[in-house]
Amino acid sequence: MSWDQLSAFAQSSPILSLAFVGLTLAVIINETRLRLSGIPVLSPAAATRRMNSDEALVVDVSPAADYAKAHILGSISVPLVDLDPERHKLLAKAKARPVIVVCRAGMSARDAAKKLKKAGFTDVSLLDGGIAGWRQADLPVTKGR
CATH class of the missing domain: 3.40.250.10 (Rhodanese-like domain)
Structure with missing residues (x-):
């Protein structure tokens, strides 16, 4: 998938794109908190x-x-x-x-x-x-x- 296709998808499906970004950030934040917890x-x-x-x-x-x-x-x-x-x-x-x-x-x-x-x-x-x-x-x- 090229950047042009990805950009076109994000523009045509903004809610789905935001949900994906939100879930990705949630996973990253959770994993970071877990690793920093000691x-x-x-x-x-x-x-x-x-x-x-x-x-x-x-x-x-x-x-x-x-x-x-x-x-x-x-x-x-x-x-x-x-x-x-x-x-x-x-x-x-x-x-x-x-x-x-x-x-x-x-x-x-x-x-x-x-x-x-x-x-x-x-x-x-x-x-x-x-x-x-x-x-x-x-x-x-x-x-x-």
Whole structure:
């Protein structure tokens, strides 16, 4: 596609063009904020290594209904709306453990990871792409609670 064709398309479809630019900017801003947050982002393979060698705790902050549909084996369900690191029994005991925070697509996990860091968790990371990224890497998920 040449610049002339692109320009003609933008002129003939300004709403669609603005939507594309807006979504592109939103993705760039989100990725930049994630990288600047200081919270490491692990690939599914790196997360698996941490789970196996460092006994990392996987915290799934997805809504309970989504968790029941598909989650990483051994993960615990702590929906973002219920996340209170001080009051949750398993989380309160895990401050010294590595924690990998997961959600459906990787968006809400960042907020949860920030809460955990603020509560004194020292080794917090995110799963890149969330459960969607995990599944895309052909890694197993389980159903139920």
